[in-house]
Amino acid sequence: MALGLFSPSIPYPVNVQLPEPFESRMQRLLGQDYPAFRAALEQPRALGLRVNPAKLSSEQVQSLPFLEGAVPWSEWGYYYQSDSRPSTHPFFISGGFYLQEPSAMAVAELAAPKPGQWVIDLCAAPGGKTTHLASFMEGQGVLVANEFTQSRVPKLMENVERWGARTTVLNNPLDRIARKWEGLFDVVVLDAPCSGEGMFRKDPEALSEWRESTPERLGRLQQDLIEQAATLTAPEGTLVYSTCTFSLEENEQVIEQFLRKHPEFQLDSAHLHPGFAEGFGLPETARLFPHRLEGEGHFMAKLVRTDGEEGDFSYEEHAKVSKPALKVWEEFRRGHLLGELDGVVTERAGHLYLVREHLPSLSGLKVPAPGIYLGEVRFERFVPAKALAHHLTLKQVSRPLEVGAAEAFKLEFGESVDVNAPDGWHWLHFSGVGLTWGVVKRGKLRPTPLRV
């Protein structure tokens, strides 16, 4: 059993001991607000989740027993009760909602891409902003999620898979992407690696790793990363920069230095809510402070590119599906899906993916998943992937099979359950939301072994 799934989040700080140099910096930064800030860190933090509008109806959302009220800056965001464990609800494993710190929900809200736009999330793992961006895009346009740290890619893929989102997942340094896709994206999100000072109450690891020199060191990295992000931004496109830290070096100073070098970018207001404070010396940028709202510390800047040229690019030439693979896939599709899927089916050594017809060329990039993983051809049979089950809705499948909450969790952990259903593959769901595929043989239902 994956422990993380059931470990309850701990909302109560256990006497947060802050490093002395951090305290004095914050005192200088906040002045008379400092005591309120310090007191807030001793309070329990607010816990949040964001619902998936592509999967849950408003009645289903309202029926969630642990909700405590709406996050004011996101129509999909809710607070939940600190003594509850939403990760034990089947809508969690089916991608009906994502657990996300409430302030972190402001970032994709600021980016707010429109359906059909080209969007890239450059520092994407574990996928909080990516899944949120996907909700804005309603399955249209291009959504690329890149993660630089290889060990963090599987979690990103799992979360994107659960969300059912049409996403191309990459694993590259940002300069490699920027050289290839100059000026192509309408919306670029740089949720930068940072010293995590805003998460000290939530994440003891950020606290133990903090050194006095950390903000300056990371400030230099962020200045380099924002250059790459700018290169990727199309004329009239939007670049959202965010961190979950308080230091000036990683926030306003990054933006000030960037604006000095890039007169073709202008700041736009990041103030989505009256509880957001103005950035120091940059009033259009937003500071989210735990003593001023129900959430952790964040910084956000919205930069709009006012001129420049769209770069040259070519479209990806999708690898054709081999004849035998196409035959078994088509057999499966006709037997289990109602109608065609929107997109192009492409093959990687027996593995099939559903991709956008028009994607910028991926050659030279590391691409763990070009699109939605459909499944694998094994011994002249098609084995459907869990990702495909999450992508589909009840209206698109011909062999749905409803399971209860206890069965849903057993299947999630690869266990078999007893059922009264005909042999063969079924789309398994809980209250109409897809969980996985399962194959029935003589009353035993086994979940598909395939994940992204």
Ligand SMILES: C[S@@+](CC[C@H](N)C(=O)[O-])C[C@H]1O[C@@H](n2cnc3c(N)ncnc32)[C@H](O)[C@@H]1O
């Ligand atoms: C704040 S986290 C991203 C959180 C994510 N956007 C979300 O909402 O779930 C920053 C990410 O930057 C990545 N990162 C670390 N060093 C990097 C670098 N040099 N270039 C690009 N990304 C880096 C980290 O691995 C981490 O996943």
